[in-house]
Amino acid sequence: MTTYLDAIADAIRIEMRKDQSVFMIGEDIGVYGGAFKLTKGFLAEFGPQRIIDAPISEAAIMGAGIGAALNGMRPIVEMQFMDFITNGFNQLVTVAATTAYRWGIPVPMVVRGPSGGGVGANPFHSRNSEAWFAHATGLKVVCPATAADAKGLMTASIRDQNPVVFFEHKGLYRKIKDEVPEGEYVVPLGQAKVVREGTDVSVITYGSAVHMALEAATMLEADGASVEVVDIRTLVPLDEETILQSVRKTGRAVVAHEAVLTAGFAGEIASRIADSAFTFLDAPVKRVAAYDSPTPFAPTLEKAVLPNAEKIAEALRSVLAF
Amino acid sequence: MTNNTRVELLKYMIMAREFDASMLRLYRQGKAFGGVYSQLGNEAVSVGSAMALDPTQDVLFPMHRNVGAHFVFGATIDQMMQNQLAREGSQMRGTDGTGHYADPRLRIYGNVSHLGAMIPVANGFVLAGKLRGENTVALTYIGDGGAQVGEVHEALNFAAVHKLPLVLIIENNQYAYSTPNSQEFAVDQLSKRAIGYGIHGETIDGTDVELVLKTCQAAVARARRGEGPSIIETQTMRMRGHAEHDDFSYVPKELLDEWALRDPVNTYSAKLIADGVISSEEVKQLRDTTLDQMIASIDRTLELPWPDASEGFKQVFL
Numbered sequence: 001m002t003t004y005l006d007a008i009a010d011a012i013r014i015e016m017r018k019d020q021s022v023f024m025i026g027e028d029i030g031v032y033g034g035a036f037k038l039t040k041g042f043l044a045e046f047g048p049q050r051i052i053d054a055p056i057s058e059a060a061i062m063g064a065g066i067g068a069a070l071n072g073m074r075p076i077v078e079m080q081f082m083d084f085i086t087n088g089f090n091q092l093v094t095v096a097a098t099t100a101y102r103w104g105i106p107v108p109m110v111v112r113g114p115s116g117g118g119v120g121a122n123p124f125h126s127r128n129s130e131a132w133f134a135h136a137t138g139l140k141v142v143c144p145a146t147a148a149d150a151k152g153l154m155t156a157s158i159r160d161q162n163p164v165v166f167f168e169h170k171g172l173y174r175k176i177k178d179e180v181p182e183g184e185y186v187v188p189l190g191q192a193k194v195v196r197e198g199t200d201v202s203v204i205t206y207g208s209a210v211h212m213a214l215e216a217a218t219m220l221e222a223d224g225a226s227v228e229v230v231d232i233r234t235l236v237p238l239d240e241e242t243i244l245q246s247v248r249k250t251g252r253a254v255v256a257h258e259a260v261l262t263a264g265f266a267g268e269i270a271s272r273i274a275d276s277a278f279t280f281l282d283a284p285v286k287r288v289a290a291y292d293s294p295t296p297f298a299p300t301l302e303k304a305v306l307p308n309a310e311k312i313a314e315a316l317r318s319v320l321a322f
Numbered sequence: 323m324t325n326n327t328r329v330e331l332l333k334y335m336i337m338a339r340e341f342d343a344s345m346l347r348l349y350r351q352g353k354a355f356g357g358v359y360s361q362l363g364n365e366a367v368s369v370g371s372a373m374a375l376d377p378t379q380d381v382l383f384p385m386h387r388n389v390g391a392h393f394v395f396g397a398t399i400d401q402m403m404q405n406q407l408a409r410e411g412s413q414m415r416g417t418d419g420t421g422h423y424a425d426p427r428l429r430i431y432g433n434v435s436h437l438g439a440m441i442p443v444a445n446g447f448v449l450a451g452k453l454r455g456e457n458t459v460a461l462t463y464i465g466d467g468g469a470q471v472g473e474v475h476e477a478l479n480f481a482a483v484h485k486l487p488l489v490l491i492i493e494n495n496q497y498a499y500s501t502p503n504s505q506e507f508a509v510d511q512l513s514k515r516a517i518g519y520g521i522h523g524e525t526i527d528g529t530d531v532e533l534v535l536k537t538c539q540a541a542v543a544r545a546r547r548g549e550g551p552s553i554i555e556t557q558t559m560r561m562r563g564h565a566e567h568d569d570f571s572y573v574p575k576e577l578l579d580e581w582a583l584r585d586p587v588n589t590y591s592a593k594l595i596a597d598g599v600i601s602s603e604e605v606k607q608l609r610d611t612t613l614d615q616m617i618a619s620i621d622r623t624l625e626l627p628w629p630d631a632s633e634g635f636k637q638v639f640l
């Protein structure tokens with residue numbers, strides 16, 4: 001059993017051993033081993049040429065990643081918290097995201113870091129901003145839920161020819177442990193996975209909400225309902241086929257994520273279901289997401305605004321009762 | 323400098339120190355959450371700088387190691403404690419914590435986590451003052467690490483062009499999280515950046531509270547005369563980890579030992595005792611009563627419930 005955090009570190013380590021063009025830039029990733037200790041031991045193994053501690057300058061870090069990628073390298077850029085990606089936003093969205101389309105030159109770069117709430121951080125250390133980047137066009141967006149997927153998707157992201165924004169959920173880092181294949185392991189980007197089979201209703205989800213959905217599915221067993229859970233794993237590219245197959249089978253869908261509701265990625269998924277599986281639906285598609293607010297600090301508030309298994313179970317019941 | 327002012331300086335530094343020590347105890351007891359960022363070693367900077375301002379007309383944009391400045395501007399221990407522990411009745415209703423609160427009545431506008439994000443905002447605040455013919459000076463801070471954020475550059479240039487009354491303290495405490503100065507910047511003194519903006523800049527000993535006060539008073543006077551912003555780099559040492567989860571084993575012990583001799587609270591206490599401004603008995607008494615105040619405040623605060631969950635759904639818009 002490997003933790004989600006170790007699985008990511010493992011994928012990066014294996015690629016760095018194999019491919020000299022892979023290197024990392026970030027804040028406090030060297031001697032300190034990163035704020036979450038994900039790069040612990042990396043400096044000793046790979047040296048300061050490939051594990052580069054940068055000043056607190058996310059725009060410069062992001063730009064350096066893009067430039068190095070243009071010049072034959074495969075940089076992995078760490079945001080100490082994914083929230084700080086806002087400081088590198090212009091580089092990522094304006095430059096990295098448009099380069100392939102305009103120049104036909106690849107930017108094989110991974111931007112990765114801890115995102116997500118539920119850990120009593122504060123509004124600036126808890127955001128789920130994946131939808132911003134899905135909306136940018138030209139960026140791949142990855143949100144793993146399990147350790148094995150985190151490893152396989154990281155390998156695929158490093159090997160990809162395009163800029164990939166890789167959201168690691170900090171709440172899963174040490175909480176989630178599962179069987180992770182040893183050695184090189186690839187989970188291709190753009191392949192959803194049915195993580196639990198069911199016949200009555202589908203939950204389409206990703207990231208931390210996969211675990212909430214699985215818990216909700218167990219809760220619904222008591223009601224005699226059979227819940228299917230589909231983990232999309234990557235938002236861009238999106239495996240629409242697996243989603244539609246599931247919904248065509250069950251005829252009902254709940255779309256869930258930890259990010260806020262309005263203009264969240266659940267809206268995109270719901271709309272694709274409406275477009276392509278309308279005649280199979282027995283109920284309107286329901287979304288479960290965070291309340292449209294910053295992620296609050298106090299545990300009472302945070303718990304109230306974020307989604308959880310109970311809220312998904314409630315949505316499932318209402319869709320089933322429709 | 324009057325004896326009154328000197329005792330005030332010491333009083334606020336002791337408050338900052340004891341508040342900090344209380345937060346560290348709470349952290350160890352598992353009663354504080356989020357990050358606990360000690361300002362141990364930075365008391366002279368936050369107190370000396372804030373004392374240079376006029377809290378009735380100026381404005382404070384503090385950073386994460388400026389608890390002393392909050393007190394100088396009139397924040398109460400209870401208020402600070404409630405904010406830190408995000409209890410019911412705290413100013414941000416549990417939506418945010420630590421020193422991030424704003425209190426317009428006290429003319430304090432707290433920071434966000436994103437380093438440097440509030441310096442452009444401080445500019446705007448004093449720009450508005452200028453437009454209304456008021457003479458508001460903004461005091462704000464950034465670390466040796468945070469000074470490398472792009473927005474800091476934009477804000478300084480903007481302030482220089484518009485001759486805004488801004489005083490920026492660059493708190494050089496040698497480290498940014500685990501990263502030493504040598505990996506953050508390549509200039510020998512960060513205050514030299516002032517040359518590039520065409521503004522005043524200087525580097526001073528940040529453990530000497532009277533020096534900090536005098537240097538900031540001069541910067542405030544320049545700002546009020548319409549001569550624009552100043553950069554004051556204060557040299558100190560971060561005497562704890564980045565936050566309390568960090569064992570700071572990457573800091574050489576000799577470096578800490580060296581700076582411990584220059585502890586701003588101890589050296590200033592000794593100085594005032596030597597000058598006959600205060601007796602060692604009185605200093606001890608001051609520390610004891612301050613500690614008692616902290617303990618009483620903690621007790622009151624911990625009795626408060628968490629804010630009601632319904633607060634989470636309010637006030638996204640006004």
Ligand SMILES: Cc1ncc(C[n+]2csc(CCOP(=O)(O)OP(=O)(O)O)c2C)c(N)n1
Binds near residue numbers: 087
């Ligand atoms: C834009 C941004 N990037 C990264 C961080 C994470 N972070 C928080 S504090 C810190 C170190 C700050 O060092 P410094 O500015 O020297 O202030 P100090 O903590 O030493 O007082 C880092 C990297 C952040 N808050 N904001």
Ligand SMILES: [Mg+2]
Binds near residue numbers: 467494497
């Ligand atoms: Mg510092």
